[in-house]
Ligand SMILES: Nc1ncnc2c1ncn2[C@@H]1O[C@H](COP(=O)(O)OP(=O)(O)OP(=O)(O)O)[C@@H](O)[C@H]1O
């Protein structure tokens with residue numbers, strides 16, 4: 001489904017990703033772990049097409065098509081979803097209006113029916129339950145005045161509505177209390193399916209005991225330095241990244 | 255803002271490139287401004303002597319100002335001097351375009367984008383077809399319906415004939431002919447406009463709109479509106495969707511006066527979309543309008559909501575004089591400027607009565623080379639105990655060649671007054687646009703979404719259909735300004 005080959009990406013003049021290789025098949029969950037500043041969000045943003053993250057070498061195919069040639073909205077319509085580490089505020093724009101615009105843009109590009117207000121209302125009323133929120137939550141302005149936990153729930157809600165093929169979740173667990181962590185994890189699990197793949201970026205083993213990954217990759221200084229099964233998380237939890245960072249030299253971006 | 259195109263087009267006929275106007279036959283005065291012209295207009299409208307006298311006093315005042323070169327110079331707008339002797343002050347078409355085929359396709363395209371129905375398009379374009387006559391007759395039935403409740407709603411000229419005492423009592427009582435340069439000019443030469451009277455205790459059951467006026471009255475570019483809400487009455491008045499025009503710079507100097515008696519409320523909403531000029535800043539309307547309301551009675555309320563997207567230059571300060579105790583004044587505004595547009599707009603709240611309150615929410619959006627200025631004044635007079643004002647002026651910039659300016663003036667002569675002022679300037683951020691894109695939303699739609707969010711507080715004050723129209727209008731106007 002997703003094939004990343006020798007991906008290099010820069011922010012400004014600084015090279016952050018220095019040759020990332022990754023292959024994700026349909027239905028798989030890949031966790032990505034790594035120290036602060038190692039390039040996890042850079043990878044996520046480069047895949048989603050943020051203009052500040054310039055790909056300087058390498059290739060990415062998504063569903064057999066060149067991903068990097070597409071503008072961000074086209075990538076989204078093709079089924080790529082990014083749950084942001086720091087979701088953006090859009091003052092005055094209701095979350096449900098925002099999501100309807102998104103879903104209809106996606107549907108339209110596929111020649112599917114665009115949902116009118118009533119149909120979408122029924123859909124959103126169902127989907128807010130995935131993140132254990134009520135309908136009123138979706139009437140608030142996008143991320144405006146949301147708590148950290150509400151932002152993360154909102155991201156998962158958006159994923160539940162858009163039903164992407166590939167979801168890149170950038171630290172969906174950061175800043176969550178135990179109950180919220182359970183809700184968000186269950187929300188993610190609800191979307192797991194043989195057709196849907198997940199790239200789950202996290203610092204903590206905790207979420208991985210809910211959302212059990214098929215693979216874990218360790219990224220240090222812009223490169224994947226080790227890949228393994230779910231047991232790798234326990235090892236990191238116990239030992240940290242010291243042995244990798246020493247081998248890799250200075251952290252990315254410095 | 256429903257001045258019919260023909261008047262202006264007549265004046266601009268020589269430069270006019272689109273052909274469908276020039277062959278319209280019109281009855282008009284020669285260019286120029288003098289007593290004869292004013293007398294001719296007044297006679298044409300079969301006005302009573304007192305009104306002619308009033309016009310003539312206004313004319314003399316205007317000519318004195320002109321002679322002393324006392325043109326308003328404080329606004330943050332620039333334009334070449336206007337030669338007032340070049341303007342034609344009265345022109346009424348003898349016939350109208352016969353079908354939509356004779357109307358500028360670009361105008362029709364804009365209507366289509368705005369989602370205005372074909373019948374409405376015909377109405378707006380002033381086409382003499384059945385649909386129009388249908389609408390007019392609709393308007394007439396409607397008028398009869400309103401009349402049963404004692405509501406008077408119609409053209410200014412009709413009001414002068416049918417209700418001279420009301421007109422005489424209130425005309426110029428809020429905006430005297432000496433008020434300012436353009437108000438004087440308007441008083442001398444105004445050709446038509448709307449008149450509305452809501453009697454005691456009546457809540458007007460529908461929004462009154464100026465759509466009906468367009469064809470029926472064929473008003474000039476100097477229209478005059480007078481709305482009176484008597485004790486315990488309410489009216490919501492909409493100043494209609496305006497037609498874009500294809501002209502040389504053209505002056506539009508309207509006057510609107512509102513009066514609320516005890517416990518009465520007037521809610522006045524405007525969508526202004528005059529032709530702004532072309533991409534190089536050529537042509538477009540000079541929109542110099544004086545709008546003011548007076549809360550005469552206790553507990554009365556006047557609320558202005560405006561969405562200003564058109565005109566080459568807008569110079570407009572809908573204001574409220576809070577005379578009655580406990581009266582309330584509100585001003586909610588969205589002003590969008592792009593290309594070479596200039597807008598200097600805002601409000602004036604004058605607190606005279608006790609416990610008077612005012613709220614000002616101004617949202618300015620600038621794109622491309624445009625300049626957008628908020629100019630507001632809050633004045634608290636010595637007897638206005640416990641006056642309150644809240645002012646918020648937000649500016650949104652698109653691109654880095656445009657400008658936003660905020661110029662608040664405050665004059666407080668009573669120590670018990672409480673005033674709050676907030677202002678901030680922001681940009682549509684890359685991150686916001688990317689966030690939208692990541693959900694599948696195109697760049698243009700993303701920008702429209704962000705801007706709509708910015709305007710929400712103001713749009714939420716508009717009647718629903720007007721809000722929808724305002725939203726579409728912003729989208730249409732912002733097409734191609736991304737980045
Ligand atoms: N927009 C940006 N402007 C400047 N530098 C950036 C930007 N985005 C990322 N960087 C730099 O790129 C490097 C990698 O950042 P990135 O956000 O990818 O790390 P991360 O692995 O996600 O870290 P964290 O675990 O803290 O979220 C860092 O040095 C960071 O400062």
Ligand SMILES: [Mg+2]
Nearest residue numbers: 040041042085
């Ligand atoms: Mg990160």
